[in-house]
Structures are given as structure tokens and as C-alpha cells.
Amino acid sequence: MKSRWLWVVFLVLSVQWWAMPCASLAADSGRLVEKDGQYVFVESIDPATRLLLERALKQGTITQEEYNNVIQESERRAYLTQPSFKAWYDRGFNLSMNDNAFLLKIRGFVQIRFTQRFRNDAWRNPGEAKNFPELLGVFGDYRANRSENDASQFNLRRVRLMFMGHLFSPDLKYLIQLAGETAENAQNPGSVQVLDAAVTSTHVPWLNVMLGQYKTYFNRAQINNSMSMQFAERALVMDAFTASGLNRRDIGLTIMNDEEIYPVNYYFGIFNGLGPGFNRFGSFGSEQPTEGCSGGQSGGTPTGCDTAQRNLNANFRSDVSQLMYVARLMWNVMGRPGYGEGDMVYSETPQLAVGGGYAYNPAINTATDNGFIGTDLANLNVRRQLATYGNGRQLGWGVLDYSTYAFDVVYKYRGFSLQAEWYWKNINRHQKGAPYLGVPGAGTGGYAPALLGNATGWYAESGYFILPRKLQAAVRYAWWDPDTNAAGDLIKQVDAALTYYISGTYDHQVTLQYSNVFIGTGGYALARSAPLPSPPVALNSFGTVPLDAVQRNLIENAIRIQYSIMF
């Protein structure tokens, strides 16, 4: 199976190589140079010399052949004596060789946000422990996300530095994006990390190849750049239904065709499936010293295995041969609306596109396969990513296979835009039965009373440029059922935003957004709802008290003012 994929990669690269066009150089009789912010066309030959030559030709002092030779020599001399590189500003700082074989473009992106938040008392108790729990310590004990009612804070929401350009030819592109930002709920200051590191071949328009770490081409909301959103932030449901379920970025390879040439666009990618900067070598389970016997067993010991002995040693690298597969198809029915949200370009004709994606991400270990399933050790990075993207209800259910579907539609016309997307995630548990939580007693132990279901959600958003290219109003409604087996767990979100685009482009904007988020706290979440697993296994940071002992729904109203600049 794997050798087959290697052949596919080899074949793709071979086609790329064959289709590479030969490099060709062209000399101009003059060139555009930037002077005081204006681009001015400058002839290679000195105007006074040209005038004298033309007069000499007219008077018959020199022949046409001599004139042509002198002009050519002069231009050749000017070409050879000019610097071999050029530097200028245009959507970033650009440095290029004169033959355009190499380009370095440096861009920055800063997003500064002020948040005024009002939460109801339910955020104090029970807090949010099911979709967005916090995971503590080495074992990732669950803690509820709780807070006071009101909050007023500044936040560096996005700080990016991008190095991009092309190498050897304009069709071999590279992108390195560094981020040093802090999420609204982060407990530590953001450190610099690599968001994107990718090389793209565009030699063959119908077979572009992208290799490295980047955003997977799966659902519209995530493919879109964060600078061109209609709102200050994506809706919660958009983040929950990424291809991997863990992060919008991953490491792998994608083949696709050129979006601006073909009316139907395809994307097919193979990834590790564990998010950025990580791979399956870090996916582990715990075993007892006897091979095949899962660790931490305290009951229901498999035949041939020793009885209870706790062993959370994370000693076995499991599922290291698994990969994630992502496919997307998009049809530009009318025009070419692109992925940017809102009709900033003020489309003169209707623009309509429909698309759909499918992602299969197998063997995500949310807890070790043992008797204490639900609480035992699995890779903390994987578990924390699930919790960060709102998939915390899936934690603790052993090894899961995700099959995620996304369908989207977008329409734009004369400043108006409408975009909607529907998601479905089929969750296949490798361990089919109800998890064993240990010996019953004092509200703990026994078997889990309910099983994890699937997940689904959708959103619709619409915007209108009140002043073309300058001022946009937008509204959004999002709905999300994180566990189809649970009741009272729906998440509903309403947003309204007003954005002023200072320079008439996405690159410089101020957004005022109001958000109302309702989060249902119902349903069973492993190791957070009763019955809890029996001690001595770590349960949560509150001992044997379930985190949802108090049943109240969470409501948050927030106003965000955000300034963004990309330079």
C-alpha cells in the first residue's frame, strides 16, 4: 500500500519535471523604476544621445544599420552596467534578481484586539469542561474552563512574519510563515512557531504540487486566509470540523489544479493527520511488560495477561503507519468567487461556487486502550489540540477514526455575499463497547452510561458593502451538535460585524464585532460526567466531583474591536 503511494508521488514529480518550460530571457529597451512612490518608465539609452543619433540618421550622417547597431550596443551596455537585482515595495518588501529567477518577499501581519466580554453565572460553575476543557500536567487531567462574568482585555491575536517567493523559476514557490501570537484563552505568552513551511510547484497548471506544512484544502472557512474574513474570528463550528479534527494545518502533500484557470478545481492531499510540527511517531499507547497487554488494567483483564498493575509508561508507538487523506472538489458555477469572504472586489457579474470535501483521519488516540479508557495516557499534544478546537467531548474514547464531510456554497454580486457550509463527522471507535471505568463505588466506576455519537454543524453568513470596498456589514449564524448521542449539548452562535477597510483592500482594516454564544452543557463526557473512573486513576482537578454536577447552559456576549494590518 505504501509503496503504491511512493509510486504516485514519483509519478507526480516526474510529470512536473517533464512539463517544466525552458527558461527564456527577454531584454527591454527600458524599464520601470520606482521613484518617490511612482513607477516611471526609463529608457535604457540616454535621451540626448538618442536625439543626436536620430538627427544624424535623418541628415544621412550615419546609416540605418549603424543607427541600429549603436542603439543595440547602448542598450546592452546599460543592461550590463545596471545592478543585478532590484528591490521594491509592493504588497510586501520584494527583492528579486533582474532575470526574475529568484524572489524574496517579506510580509508582516499584525492583528490587535480588544475584547469586552460578558458571561453568565454558568461560566463560574459548571464552566466549560466538555468541548473546550483544559488539560493539566503530564497526564492531562481535565479542568473546567471557568471565569468571572466580565472581562476587558487587549490581545495580540495574530502576529505573523512571512518569507515567500520563488526559486530558480517563478513556478517553484516557497512560503515560510512564523507566528508569535496568543489565543484569547491561552495561559502562556505565545512563543514563535512555524505555521507554514511549504514548497509549491506550479509548472503544470492542472497538476500543481504543494509539499510541506500548510492549511489543508478541505473546508472553505479554513482555506480562507485569516486576513480576509468578514468577522474578527471564525465561528466555533468552523474550527471543530477541520480535516484532521485537531488543527487546520498539517504536514503532507497536495496535488491540485490552478484555481484561476479551470472552472472545476480538485485538491487531493495526504498528511500525517496530527497537526503542525508533529507526526505519528509521537502517537503512543501504554503496555504492560507482556506484549499485547494494555497497561493500567484493573478489571476485565484480557486472557493471558497479568492482573491489575498500573503502567502508564507510554512505551508503545502505535499506528505509526497511518496517514490522513483529504479530497476537495469545487465548481465555479458562475464567475470565480474565490475564497476571500465578502465581495470586496464589487463583482460586476454574479459569482457562484459550490464545493465539497471529504477527509479520513484514522487512529487518533484520545486515550490508551485499557481498562481505564477515558482517563489513561495518550499523547498530550493530540489531546490538547482536540480540546483547543472544541472536540473535547471526543477525548477519552480510545482510538478513533474520523470521516469528515463538508459542503459549501458561496455567492457574490455587487458588494453582496452569502456563504454557507454544512459539516458532518462520522466517528468510529475502535473499542466498540462502553468503556470500563473501574470498580463501582461512591459515584465512580462501572461502565460508561452512554456512548459517543457523531458530530454535525453548519453556518451561514452574509455581508454587504455599504460603501463599496470601504465599509462592510456582515451577520452570521452558526449551529453545532458536538455529540449526536447527547441531549442538551448544542452550541449556537450569532455574530454581527462592521468592518472599515482603510486602504480599500483586506490589508488594512478595523472590525467591530458583537458575538452571542450559547453552549449547552448536557450529555455525557468521559471522566468529567458521573460516573467518574475509580481512583487511583487521575480523574480531574476536583477529585471525585463531576465537572458537570451543576447543570446550567453557558452564555457569552462579547464585543471585539480589532485592528489588522498586513504590510
Add this chain to the structure above:
Amino acid sequence: MLVITVVAASDGCARLPYTTTTIHQSQLVHVVLQQEVKPAGYTHPVQLTAGQVASMLRGFSLRSEQRVPLRWFADEQPPQTMLRDDEIARLAPFLVEAFQEAGPEARVHFSLSAPGMNRVDAKTVTSGWMAVRDPYLYITIEYYHTEMPIRSSDRYLPNNPQMPPLPGSFLLFFEPGRFWSIDRSGVRALEYREFLKSASAGRSTP
């Protein structure tokens, strides 16, 4: 609000001039007719020759207008020739055709492109529009040697939408200045028929 926007969109009322006819489109020259959104009352169609159009275009020069407060402090730059001879030669025949086909509510929009600093990603554009309401010819320049993205999506930062900059503001000049008048609404315009009758037009006509 959603209802309001849906109604606004289905109504489809244009708030900016929009293209109705493409006269010519190539990599270098793009000439179209744009429908005005407010009553304009132009005296189109107009019969002109390529030589007449060229002689008029040769007379124009321009200077970018600084915004307040920079306008008060910045040094004024000398006006630059609006279009080079080779650009005028490429553009004039299509402007003639456009003025012949334009109706009273349409304006003639033109765009001249050249390779940009990074020729695979950008082009350098000079564009604007012209219209005739006898006895005046109106001309507005939107971009002058401005770097513009070729594609609507960034080639280097995937799926980052690319937008052209907003149109600039330019002060136009015409030589000989006696034909550069102000119409009844206070807008600068060229008394083109008078100019074409004059000896200066004749001298510059190829």
C-alpha cells in the same frame, strides 16, 4: 439584517459604473464601455479619428494629488506626460471605436498594462475613463503606472485575495492651456472641438 441584504442583492442595483461592452482586450490594452449609474447625458456617439484622439492625448500631463495634510507640506512634483507616444498609438484606434459605439449613458474606460516589477505576479497599469458632453471632453485618470496584481489570489500566500489599490487622485493639465476649461458644474474639461480646429492640433496630428 440578513433580509435587508438579500433584498438588496436580489434588487441588483449597481452603485458603481459597470461594464456593458468590451471593445478590445489584450495583454496591453483594454477598452470597454461602462454604464453610468446616474444620468450622465453625454453626447455620444462621437465621430473622431485616431489622429484626433492621439493629438488630444498628447496634450495631457498629470501630477498625483497629495492628501490633506500632506498636500500642505509636500513639495509639488512637476507634471509628467500622461501617455507615451507608443501607448497613445496602441490606444487611440480603440478609443475611436469606443466613442462610435458609446451611448449617452456610457463612458469609455481604458487601461494600458505593462509588465510589473515581478512580471509573473504584477502588471503596471495606467487607466482611466473618457466621455464627451459637447463641447467638452472629460477625462479622469484612476491609476498611473500603478503596480497591480495579475491574479485575484496571491501566488505566494495561498488563498490570500489580491486587490488592486484604490484609484488615485490626479491633477490633470493640458497644453495649450487655453483649451483646458471649466464646465458649468465646475469640472475641468477639454474644449476638444476648438482644440481640434486649432493649429496646435493640426501640428500634432500624425
